[in-house]
Amino acid sequence: MFKLLVEYSVEKKVKIIINENDIEKIISKNLKFVHLKNVSEINSEFIKLIYLYKMKNIIKVIFSENSYFLKKIIEYCDTDKKKRERTEKENKLLKEQLEKERTEKENKLLKEQLENERIEKENKLLKEQLENERVEQENKLLKEQLENERIEKENKLLKEQLENERVE
Numbered sequence: 432m433f434k435l436l437v438e439y440s441v442e443k444k445v446k447i448i449i450n451e452n453d454i455e456k457i458i459s460k461n462l463k464f465v466h467l468k469n470v471s472e473i474n475s476e477f478i479k480l481i482y483l484y485k486m487k488n489i490i491k492v493i494f495s496e497n498s499y500f501l502k503k504i505i506e507y508c509d510t511d512k513k514k515r516e517r518t519e520k521e522n523k524l525l526k527e528q529l530e531k532e533r534t535e536k537e538n539k540l541l542k543e544q545l546e547n548e549r550i551e552k553e554n555k556l557l558k559e560q561l562e563n564e565r566v567e568q569e570n571k572l573l574k575e576q577l578e579n580e581r582i583e584k585e586n587k588l589l590k591e592q593l594e595n596e597r598v599e
Contacts, residue, residue: 433477437484449481451495470499478503 440447451470458467467473482504484490494501 447490450493
């Protein structure tokens, strides 16, 4: 109902004025349509709405000398402030945790990349080493083969020479 009144006041550009003293007087008269015995029985949600609309400058509130409304509004503000602070702390902690996880992931990826690069270098060196060994082996075999061919030729020449000397 209160929200409807506020919407109406916004639509008609009329500012609602809530006077806590008047509310206390009406409650104290024990009228049939008033089901409250004290201002403290007013629902806290209603007081929260009063505060929110007051902050939006939609309604005006006149507080009594020992204002129950004001006490409840201050309680609401304190509670709201504590909730915001707690949420901010939680968000900060969450942000720090996410940053830490991100950093750890980046470090892990960097380590993996460095390890992969190290392995690639090792593999390249091993390939080069194996290639060098293969070339050396081939060269050695070629040298042996050439040496064997040279020896065979020499032997053949020597045989021919010996044969020629024998024939003479």
